Amino acid sequence: MRKLMSLLFLFTSLVLTAQQIAKPEKANPKPVTDNYHGTDLEDPYRYMEDLDDPEVINWMKSNTNYAEAVLNAIPGKKEMIGKIEEMDSRTASRINSLSITDNDMYYYLKTRPQDQTGKLFFRKGYDGKESLLLDPEKYNSESDKIYTITSIIPDKMGNRVAVILAPDGSENGELVILDQSGKRIGEKLNLVQYANWTANENSLYYLKLNSSEISDMDRQMNQKVYEHRLGTSQSEDKEVFSSSNSELNIKPEEFPILINDKELNMNFGLVVTVNKALKIYMNEADLSGDWQTLTTPEDQVSDFSTTEDAIYYMTFKDAPNFRIVKSGKGSPKFVDGKTYIPEPENGTLDGYAITSDGLYYTVKENGVETKIYFKSNNDDVPQQLDLPLTAGTASVSSKGPDFSDIWVSLTGWTTPGKRFKYNPETKEFTNEPMSSEAEYPELNDLVVKEVMVSSHDGVKVPVSIIHNKNIKLDGNNPATMYGYGSYGISSGPFFSPLMLIHTLYGGVFVVPHVRGGGELGDAWHRAGQKTNKPNTWKDAIATAEYLIDKGYTKPEKLSFFGGSAGGILVGRAVTERPDLFSAVAPMVGAMNTVRMEETPNGPVNAPEFGTVKDAEEFKGLLEMDSYHHVEDGTEYPAMLVTSGINDPRVIAWEPAKFAARAQMANASDDPILLLTDFDSGHGIGDTKAENFELFANIFSFFYWQADHPKFQPPADLID
Template sequence: VAGISFTRDQMYFRTSLDAPRYKVMRVALARPDLSQAVPVIAPGRDVVVSIAAANDALYVTQRRGVITTLLRVPHAQGSRQVNVEQIALPISGSALLVDVDPQLTGAVLSIAGWTRASKPYFYDPAGKKIALLNLVRPGAFDAPQDIEAREVSIKSHDGVEIPVSVLVRKDTKLDGNNPTIVYGYGSYGITEEPFFSPRVYAWLERGGVYAFAHVRGSGALGEDWHNAGRKATKSNTWKDGIAVAEWLIANRYTSRERIGIYGGSAGGIFVGRAITERPELFAAAVPSVGVMDMVRTESSANGVANIPEFGTIKKEDEFRALLAMSSYHHIKDAVKYPAVMLVHGVNDTRVDVWQSAKFAARLASAQTEGKPVLMRLDYDLGHGQGGTRTQQQLQSADIWSFFLWQFGVAEFQPK
């Protein structure tokens, strides 16, 4: 059971039992026998993300790929018949149930998209309308009209279809010349749901392409998707990222001279193993607060907490999996690696800064092409949480500038 919600006489629960993308069941509180639970949302293609009961109905969010749909299921006491209504959302993107009360009707939601900033909305079941709540002052960059998101699926190394969200300017030409970043994470079942980032918009404004790779290890397609990029299957995470880069090049979004790879924290595996397995594919890479030595991670203060996701060195099969996903251990001498900038907050208590320092030292000693291996260290930052807006903007500016420098963009070359 991954989530529950109550009315005065019923309990709804979200479960993965025989349903890797989850299902919703209902049981009477007077007889809370789970074997007698009534199905409300059957398992299917979409991932059930959350449930919340209001006075009028159960509200359910589902996700197909990374795009959320909102369902309303009116309460039906004592009946096994279920009526499911789909509520049309004002934009295509993500929807979060923010406030739903079993004593009140309707639901308050936060809705966002790749090209639209998050805003609060209220669904009124009486009028069957969803309306914007004027609680947030409009921002200058809340809804830029010159960019768009393209949802695509590409085949990975084993034929599995990988969902990818490609953010571009509407006037982008597929001429193989666009500066492009492949971003990925792929751990803990976490999904990069649509959100608008002014800092990513700055990259797109300059004609860049930004591709969110929803690789295995994430939760984009449910718990099976998560488990397909975990421990012994972790290699799918970076191989999916490699496949995304190859697709972007093949479809002329960019070229090998103008593509980079970026990820943070556990996304350091995504970045580090992609460039150590296919160093010729990328012009530049940025692991941010990345886990680069998986063999030694368990001995760090936060290491034991990550055993369920990655494994332990105390079991042979899991040690071998950790070694396979450890970027540090796959650096080879006399190889032409891409340019790399490792970003880290020195006060990071989640991923120790030595992870970046150790990887940088080994990579610099092995690098033969003369490409830079840099470290961007901030002594007033940790893992990222709590950073000020100014710190985040400066960090993004440095990362974008590093990529554009390595892609040969004229304005960013040293003088």
Template sequence: MRGLIRFLLVFSMVSTHLAIAQSKLPNTPVRAVTDDYFGTKVADPYRWLEDTTAPDVVAWMKAQNDYTRSVLASIPGRGPLLDRIKALDNAGDVVSALQVWGGRYFYFKTQPGSDNRKLYVRDKLNAPERLLVDPEKLTQADGKHFSIDYFQPSLDGKYVAYGISVGGSEESILHVIESASGKVLPDTIDRAQFGQPNWLPDHSFFYTRTQKLTADSAPTAKYQKLRTYHHVLGANPDKEDAVFGYQVSADVKVTEDDFPLVAFSPGAPKYLVGVIFHGVKHEKDLYVAPFQADANAKMIWKKVADQSDAITGFDVREDSLFLVSHNQASRFKVLRTALDKPDLDHATVIVAPSNVVVVGIAAASDALYVQDLDGGIGRLRRLSYRDGAIEPVKLPFDGAIQTLVTNPTEAGAWLELTSWTKSPLWYALDSRSQKLTDTGLVAQSPVDYSQVESEEVKVKSADGTMVPLSIIHKRGLVLDGSHPTWLDGYGAYGITLDPQFSPILLAFFERGGISAVAHVRGGGEYGEDWHLAGQKLTKQHTIDDMVAAAEYLIEHKYSSPAHLAGEGTSAGGITIGGAITQRPDLFGAALIRVGDSDSLRSELMASGPANIPEFGTVKEPDGFKALYAMDAYQHVKPDTAYPAILLTTGANDPRVAPWQAAKMTARLQASTSSGKPILLRVDYDAGHGMGSTKTQRDEERADEMAFLFWQFGVSGFQPTLATK
């Protein structure tokens, strides 16, 4: 009987899907291209979709999106669900990215009724806040919106440099505003996506700029040959010379794919630190030079570390350089060496490796603050400059340190703390008492999570490795396998999926839903070994861990395949893409959000060269082997019963090109035998998600949630005969 009921339910969803769509799916021709990688021939039937400026591709994507919109609009519960999501998202303030300079407090804030984050300042903590930059006022007549990408106050808090971009593109144009008057200076610098403005005492600053491209430049040239410049307020940036970066100094080795940065700290005013980022690779090259007030003086750089030294973070204080390293320390250690004569071979280990993962360090005037991750829980330690003693700082609850902030000229620190069930609050740490007090910058969210709880379990992966799994749901959950369950996985770059509070998920919990987060390998939950265990040739572990989490949720009756959805965002597209192509039977639905689906072709994107250290290159045999194995697009099989899938992309995405979602959509639509929908959602005023407005995020979440409820058979989300 259960089998018959399930068949009827699936049949109803399939027939309804076919009937309610007001527009039709476009014809998708196969124009196969075959590549030969080291003797292995690989067919690519939808290569033509990579040219997203071609008229036929533009028309195809628009037709796909029109079809998706007609389907999603026909789900009866979507409207009320969107209203609920908006109410939850507008229930309280959100404050982020706090910085304290010159006694002033600068931060992003999104208020109820506001559609985008804005830049605010307080002249002191208990002073009234003032609005500095409101990107909503820049919205164009055609509706295209602008967002603030970053900001950096000057050392005395007099000025703020900030980046503004259109349509979620992250194509920042750097501006400068006076914080007391709100006057915007005439300084305007384009090509500043990675601006990283770093102020000097004289109100000039270093920043990084991309090269000027020509009409025939390859897509991969976009983020190549970067240079760091020294900008003097009022000067023409196009006439200022580069001071660091590609082909600037014979003393500094920089490839065309590297990202340069010059840092100055008032905590160590006699020195500059030059940093070379090798794309997304954590390990950096570091150089030190004496700081010279004469802007025309030649910088004499001395090499401190290269990639072999495994330096992932640093800070400075007076004559000391503090370094975070995983060299013979998978969970990281902290070293100290002299800035005037740096010598890593004889550096002092001031924080020894242990069972906790050292996430980062931040230098204040009184101490070095060490941020840790202990079994998924954020911890903090204080290392005194005076006697070298290190002691834990007691936090008000177990959760995540979402942000750690210090000022090298002030004692103490500021922390943003949150958990799965507690909204973020900003705390100030008193350097003498070591007590944390609520700053009052943001109030506790009024969204009531009192009936929501979280569980932390471990699941056994294919090779026996125990993988952490976080499960969040309403209290009193009956484990009968009936619950709509939303499983998220990422697993790349050593990034951890820390606990975070999401008010809009309450709309999912209210309908019996479960949110789960798989802390798969490739992330950094257990240090660098955990990261490397899900990278390149070991990437299958990431997928195995996601599958193991799905199996655990089913076996322990949190959910069932008919009620389980998997999600992967960005590099997580590899994770969910691998899971659904290898085990489509485990999932009733899936979300591939701005996902990397065609890994074999990813290095041809603008962001491709920067990502080679994480995923590999097809120019090498092992690189091809790894990329082919993780390429979900290449593992879509004909006549296979795939789950219902909603793929999303932003037309302005600079990180994962929209053609990735397009190609994956086309191949799934041509291959699935389940009759379940494969939908492509395109936002033409968005990018990778950074810079999206609150309205855009709410609309997207409503689409995703309604899609899942529809596929899971949730009452109120099933189209009726009247809608056919």
């Protein structure tokens, strides 16, 4: 609300004065030179890494004031926000983070049209009467910070629930425990990242940050899991799983996680990095025994589940499209197991759930269509489920191996998410929505095309294209690309009115499923990782050329956006081929990867992007560094660069340095805006109004640059 009011004030002031919006001064370079493995590398804006420097902060604020004024001067933006709000209001609420306990207690986050963040609700059974347990807007009335709920963890029988909240996007979690009436139990725990209940449920295991300061290099290093006994002070909590367990060889940048498993009545210790391959250990429920190694990174296990007599491992070892291996309770190691679900021939196994009847799993074909299979406990041959609708994305969830309950969620680019309960005996699906289902008749004329585009090296890249069926392929359509391409994370298909709003103004919305993502399995991920990272943005460049060649758009009307690691994708696409785009928006983007390890979140990301300590991986980091690929005298397209001052994942100076360098180097008259959010972080925990504002900013900016008549400010208004 604070940010929204300031934006409204800026807009009002602009209308009243009708004065030209003055561009802030460019930042002065102060070059520093480093030598990496014999390569000299000049860094003209190193001083911006000091976010305590008033010169740096004042420059960021002046750029933000200018960016806000420019964006608020774009006609059509206000109408777009109104349209987004109206579409959002069509459903009574949006439900996420649903957790169902053994005895059918439902805990979930619910966001109604009038809510800015999700509130915690509880009900007994699907048809039970719901009650509000926690409203984050009232959680800390003495603070002006905006809190959002990031995790809900009910105990086994749903009598109590642990809730983690974080202020202003900082991800500095505060954990509280509530009973079914919403009454607080015990003290608040600070700096909590995750939590799980112990076997006796009189305690919690939790991972704790070392510092609340996002610039503290030790914030995430050598983290520890503690046990908190209810009714005691956090200062009394005991360290139970960490690098202090020297026999486990937990590295400083690795995250330890401790989970009690009720099926086997054992504790599992997980050692996690951004690399999907888990190290998994097992111990007694009271941690009285020795740790037994179940998996090593060489086993390439990315997930696991248990029953009372077995462990099921999801692995990409010798199976880039994943398979499931089953090990017995008596020989629980991965290496002792046998393949239970083989690697799919025509798709990627991307999720599964176990019930008392058997195992359900999903297979995504070509990254854009998902099918569901069921392997009964009494049948070795999996059967494909006859789904009630074609699903771009599907997921399965259960209460666990002691229950037959199974739920299926289906969605697609133009299909709102639907939740069904499946009956394996009758093979029938029963619609079980958690809220009223909205209708979007204005999207009825949208068509989805799934095409394969040849990239720079001849590899075929899946691309999703969504547009109104009535557009002409004459090159005059505004088109926007969105991408990510890191960590093996797939980009959709997903249903988002917030994204599809772009198509209501004649635009074409495009998602290239670039290498680095997980759409085509682990090999697809590895093909866009570290020194292979150029494939990621070159796949996007090939997509842009395809769109132009096929008449969907032209460079003067083509835009591109992506966030976080997607900033690498957008930043390098525009620095390599600035002629292809009219506008780009790297959002809280990793723009200066060579310096990534000088940030608290940098070392933990080395398995994905590389380390400057290795000569070859340094070359890869330099090649993917957008900041170091900005060239003087180049005519760059318009840019909207965003950052969050509380961002613990991509520190705010990375986008700031890139914007400063691009402003200084740009030979065109197109604007390069830096928009820093001084009230939030990486986008996690942003309010609904903040998200609506963000996407309206991006799309109205893109339409302005694409010369859409609804989005053209007066020619003499903006400097």
